[in-house]
Structure formats: C-alpha cells, structure tokens
Amino acid sequence: MPIDKRVATAAEALADVSDGAVIFISGFGGAGFPNVLIRALRDRAAKNLTLVVNSATHRYSNTHELIEAGLVRKVICTAARGHTKEPSPFERLWTAGKIELECVPQGTFTERIRAGGAGIPAFYTPVGFGTALGEGTELRSFGGRDCILAEAIKGDLALVRADAADRYGNLSFRYAQMNFGPVMATAATLAVAEVRAVLDEPMAHEQVQLPGFYVDRIVAVGT
Amino acid sequence: MRPLNRLQIAWRAARDIRDGMLVNLGMGMPVSVADYVPPEVDVFIQSENGVIGAGPLATLDRADRDLVDASSRQITLRPGASIIDSSWSFAAIRGGHIDVAILGAFEVAANGDLANWDMRVPNRGPLVGGAMDLAACARAVWITMEHVTRKGAPRLLQTCSLPLTAVRCVKRVYTDHAVVEITSAGMVVREMLEGLREPDLQSLTGAPLIFAPDCRPLTAPPLELPAGENA
Numbered sequence: 001m002p003i004d005k006r007v008a009t010a011a012e013a014l015a016d017v018s019d020g021a022v023i024f025i026s027g028f029g030g031a032g033f034p035n036v037l038i039r040a041l042r043d044r045a046a047k048n049l050t051l052v053v054n055s056a057t058h059r060y061s062n063t064h065e066l067i068e069a070g071l072v073r074k075v076i077c078t079a080a081r082g083h084t085k086e087p088s089p090f091e092r093l094w095t096a097g098k099i100e101l102e103c104v105p106q107g108t109f110t111e112r113i114r115a116g117g118a119g120i121p122a123f124y125t126p127v128g129f130g131t132a133l134g135e136g137t138e139l140r141s142f143g144g145r146d147c148i149l150a151e152a153i154k155g156d157l158a159l160v161r162a163d164a165a166d167r168y169g170n171l172s173f174r175y176a177q178m179n180f181g182p183v184m185a186t187a188a189t190l191a192v193a194e195v196r197a198v199l200d201e202p203m204a205h206e207q208v209q210l211p212g213f214y215v216d217r218i219v220a221v222g223t
Numbered sequence: 224m225r226p227l228n229r230l231q232i233a234w235r236a237a238r239d240i241r242d243g244m245l246v247n248l249g250m251g252m253p254v255s256v257a258d259y260v261p262p263e264v265d266v267f268i269q270s271e272n273g274v275i276g277a278g279p280l281a282t283l284d285r286a287d288r289d290l291v292d293a294s295s296r297q298i299t300l301r302p303g304a305s306i307i308d309s310s311w312s313f314a315a316i317r318g319g320h321i322d323v324a325i326l327g328a329f330e331v332a333a334n335g336d337l338a339n340w341d342m343r344v345p346n347r348g349p350l351v352g353g354a355m356d357l358a359a360c361a362r363a364v365w366i367t368m369e370h371v372t373r374k375g376a377p378r379l380l381q382t383c384s385l386p387l388t389a390v391r392c393v394k395r396v397y398t399d400h401a402v403v404e405i406t407s408a409g410m411v412v413r414e415m416l417e418g419l420r421e422p423d424l425q426s427l428t429g430a431p432l433i434f435a436p437d438c439r440p441l442t443a444p445p446l447e448l449p450a451g452e453n454a
Contacts, residue, residue, distance in 0.1 A: 028272045028309065029295035030288050054309075057348065058295075060288075080348030091348045103349040106271060107313030107356035114310045127317065127359045130390035132341070133351065146390075163289075175290040176272050178308045 005169040005218050006198055010040035013192045013217045017046045017157060020073075024113065024158040024184035025053040030060040032177040034161040034194045036221045038062040041071075041159065048073040052113065052153055054106065054180060055079040057088040064089050067099070074100035076153065078109050105133060108150050110183055115152035117186025117214075122151045158188035162210070165195040165220075166203040169212030178209060185214045192217045224417045224442070226399035231443035232367050234259040236325055236397045239365070245269055247316070247357055249326035249339075250294045252367045256325055267301070269321060271353035273312040276304025293353065313353070317360045324361035326354065328368045328396075330383040333430040335393040335405045337364065338385035351388075358389035370398035370427050377429035379403065379410060400424060401441060409433055414441040 007013040014037065017023075023041070027033035042065045049072050053063055056077045066072050068089045075090065080101060082088030093099040104112070105127050115123055124147035128134035138149035160181040162171040171193055173181065185191035191214055198220045227235065229252045237259035240246060247269045248254045257268055257277070268277040270292040277292050278299035286297040307315075315321065330338040340354045358364055371377055379396065396403045401424055402414040411433045415424055417440040425432050 029291040029293065030297075031272070031291050032289070060295075078352050079350045081350035082348070087346055088348070091346065094348060095346050101348070103351055105351055105355035106309070106353040107317055107360075110309040110313055111317075125317065127356045127389075129359070130336075131355060131387045133355065175287060176270075176274055176306055177289045178306065179272050180309045182308050183310045 004167045005212070005215060006167055007217045007219050010036050010194065010219050010221070011043065013037070013219050014040050014044050017041065017044050019046050020048045021046060021157055022050045022052065022155040024155045024180070024188055025051060025061070025063055026158070026160045026179060026181040026184050027058070027061055028054055028176065028179040029058070031175065032161045032173070032179050032181055033058070033061040034159040035062040036194050037159040037192060037219070038066065042066050042069050045069070045071060047071050050074040050076065052076045052155060052184075054109065056090040057082045059083045067093065072099055074102070076102040076104060076109070078104055078106040103133060110180060112150050112153045113180070113187045114183045116154040117183060120152055122149055124148065125150055153187060155184075155188040156190065158184040158191040160185050160191060160193045162193050162195045164197050164199055164203065165193060165215070165218040166199045166201070166212070168202065169193070169215030169218055170203045170208040171195070171210040171212075171215060172203060172207045173209050182210045185210060190217070191215050192219065194219045194221045196221065196223065226370070226416065227441070227443050228399070228446065228448055230255055230446040230448060232397050232399055234443050234446060235402065235441065236365060236367050240264060240266055240323070242266070244322040245320060247271065247321050247324040247361065249324070249354070249357070251327045253325040253327055254294060256367070267303070269312070269315070271312055271316070271357070273307045273309055274298070274300070274304065275307065276301045278304070313356055316353070316356050319360060319362055321357070321361040323363045323365055324357040325365045325367060326357060328366045328378065329385050330378050330380055331366055331393050331396055331405070332383045333381050333405070333409050335391040336383050337366070337388045337393050338383040339388045341386040343385065354388050358392045363394045364392045366393055366396045368396065368398060370400040377427060380429035400427060403432070411435050412438055414439045416441050
C-alpha cells in the first residue's frame with residue numbers, strides 16, 4: 001500500500017493518546033507552536049500527562065490550556081515564569097504542589113531529547129555543574145572539566161509544527177519554526193506534525209529538513 | 224562624570240567586538256549591544272533558537288512570527304544568515320564555537336562565578352533558558368550590568384549570594400562605573416569613570432579591586448534612553 005501519512009483532523013491524529021503519556025511540544029518564542037494539535041489534545045482529555053516543552057508559560061503557546069484543564073502531572077522545561085505580574089496557571093498549580101516541575105538548561109534539554117532519539121542513554125555535560133540544577137546528579141571530570149550526567153528523554157508522542165509536508169511525512173520549516181521540532185520527532189514513539197500545507201507532489205529532497213520516516217501523521221491546518 | 228546609562232554600557236561593550244566574531248547577546252541590556260557595533264565591524268549574532276546572523280528588529284510591515292530571536296522579538300536576517308535547529312544551536316554553544324556571550328547578571332564573584340538566572344522570587348516559576356549553556360561554554364563571557372543594586376548593594380562580590388548560573392566563567396564586566404577584568408589574581412579595573420577615586424569605586428564593590436597601571440577613563444557618547452525608562 002502506498003505510504004500516506006495524511007490525517008483529516010487533529011482530533012483523529014490524537015485519538016489514541018493514553019493517560020500518563022509523555023508528550024513533547026515544539027516551539028520557541030512564538031515560532032513553531034503546534035497550537036491546533038495542543039487544543040485537540042486538550043479536547044482528547046487524556047490525564048496525568050508529562051509535558052516536555054521549552055516553556056510552560058509562553059504567551060503564544062496553547063500549552064497553558066492543558067495545564068489549566070488539569071491534565072498535566074509533570075512538566076520538564078527550561079522556562080516556567082509567567083509573562084504578567086500575576087502568576088501563570090502553571091505557577092499557581094506548581095506553588096500549590098499540584099504539578100511537578102523539572103527545570104533543565106535549554107542545551108541539556110534539547111540534547112537529552114536528541115539522545116533519546118539517537119540511542120544514547122545518557123551523556124556528560126559541563127553545563128549546570130556547581131549549580132542548583134546540577135545537584136543530585138552523577139559527577140565526573142574530563143580533562144580537568146567538571147561535568148554532570150544527564151539522562152536521555154524519550155516520549156510517547158511529539159507534537160510538531162512545520163510549514164509544509166508531503167504524504168511521506170517529509171517536513172520543511174519556515175525560519176525559526178524548526179527549533180525543537182526535529183529532535184522531538186526523533187525521540188517519540190508517535191510523531192504528529194501540523195503543517196500549513198500538504199504538497200500534492202513529493203517534496204524536493206533539498207527542501208526536506210526532517211525526513212518522513214520520523215513522522216507518523218500529518219494534519220494540514222491551513223494557516 | 225555621571226554613571227553610564229544602560230545604552231552607554233552596551234555601547235562600551237560593543238567597542239570590544241571584533242571582525243569575524245560569532246556573538247550571543249542575552250536578554251535586556253546585552254541585546255542593545257548589537258545597535259552599537261560599528262558598521263565596519265562584520266559580526267554574526269547567534270540566537271539560541273538557531274538563528275545565525277540576526278539582523279535589526281523587523282519593522283511592523285516586515286514582522287514575521289516565525290522569525291524571532293531568543294527574546295521572542297521579531298527580527299530580520301543579515302546577509303549570509305542561516306537557521307539551524309535548537310540541538311545544533313546548543314551543540315555550537317557547548318562546542319565552544321561562540322566567541323563571546325554578552326549576558327546580564329545579578330552578581331559576579333571574584334573567581335568569575337556568575338549568578339544571573341534565579342533571584343529567588345517567591346511563587347514564581349524558574350526561568351533558566353540557555354543561560355547556563357552560554358555561561359559555561361562560550362569562549363568568553365562578558366557581563367553588562369549596573370555596578371550596584373537599586374538599593375546600593377554591590378553586585379561584584381567575593382562570593383555570589385544568589386544561585387549560580389555557572390562557575391568561574393566570567394572574563395570581563397562592563398558596569399556603569401567601570402570595566403573590570405576577572406583574572407586569576409582577582410578583579411582588575413581597566414577603566415573607570417573620570418572623577419571617580421579608587422576608594423570610591425572600591426566602596427561600591429564587594430571584593431578587593433586591583434587598579435591596572437594603565438587604567439583609562441570610562442567614557443561614552445550621550446545616548447538617550449527611550450521615554451519612560453529609568454536610568
């Protein structure tokens with residue numbers, strides 16, 4: 001049967017998400033947030049989710065809707081500070097002890113995900129040594145450089161935003177939309193991409209920024 | 224002379240950027256450094272989200288939500304720019320390919336320890352972003368900050384009191400009063416405001432200062448802060 005990863009709706013693409021899933025969400029600074037998929041995930045209402053997302057509080061991401069809906073047990077992120085004077089939904093739940101937080105330096109965050117998709121169980125990094133975020137980790141020195149051990153992150157589902165796809169799942173991104181999308185897709189059992197448009201023809205190979213074998217489902221969202 | 228304002232501190236740091244450097248600029252005062260790099264100096268500004276060659280902010284008609292920098296600002300690209308994914312971007316940072324990271328700070332210690340990410344604000348979530356990666360791994364870390372806090376407490380200290388971002392990483396500090404190098408011998412003052420006496424600067428500093436024999440006056444052209452912003 002010919003490969004065709006197109007799915008008609010975001011709800012259909014996320015119909016089999018289970019309680020307790022570990023879910024990657026791409027996006028940085030307003031670019032590459034899969035907001036249609038995030039909203040469909042909220043409607044799917046699977047519970048006790050672990051979100052692996054750069055920011056738990058970014059104003060342009062719909063991530064906060066999952067948190068407000070009480071679907072999230074834990075967040076692994078690099079930023080959890082709200083934008084306004086009042087604490088964000090995440091901060092309120094975290095302060096009340098209702099949501100768990102693992103705060104990670106951003107390079108370690110993305111490398112842990114990359115390792116998860118690349119068959120590397122853990123790695124040493126100098127980043128975070130001697131800081132509160134390096135406490136409780138295994139330490140080792142290499143060539144006089146003190147390092148901490150960081151473990152790979154693997155997930156059940158990745159939600160990724162891209163610009164265009166073809167039916168094979170090949171993806172291309174606009175500008176800084178790429179950010180965490182490619183690595184998150186590599187580290188998840190199921191990778192779902194929302195895209196502006198699905199091409200009728202196969203994507204030209206030099207435009208493919210994430211090969212289709214990493215991507216399981218694609219949903220065209222138009223804008 | 225009056226202490227420099229934030230734009231003048233950024234101007235002074237920009238004087239030390241050299242042709243061909245790959246530079247990362249942190250949020251706040253450091254991003255202003257880009258505005259004062261002399262036009263004849265050809266540099267690439269890296270943004271942690273993968274932009275290599277960030278240009279000036281986009282005008283409203285050119286703004287694109289997919290083209291942003293690490294501070295979520297809509298930017299343009301300079302000629303020769305490229306964009307990579309976050310993993311590659313941080314591999315470049317950790318791999319020592321960033322010549323200079325210019326960052327803000329709450330505190331810097333005499334041994335180069337940096338505290339710039341956690342002010343221990345109650346009921347607010349943490350925000351570390353790429354600060355630790357840049358501080359630990361850029362080839363040089365320069366700091367732009369006010370010499371003392373709003374309450375007048377020194378920010379240059381023997382030991383940081385706030386949670387650390389990275390250990391022994393800062394090479395140089397640009398403040399509103401001085402330019403200070405962090406050396407194995409301690410804090411060496413390379414420039415200070417004209418009219419300021421050595422004991423005056425020492426009294427604003429929480430670690431012993433060494434005054435370089437060729438210590439120069441710290442000067443900057445008049446640069447107006449945007450209306451409504453405090454010095």
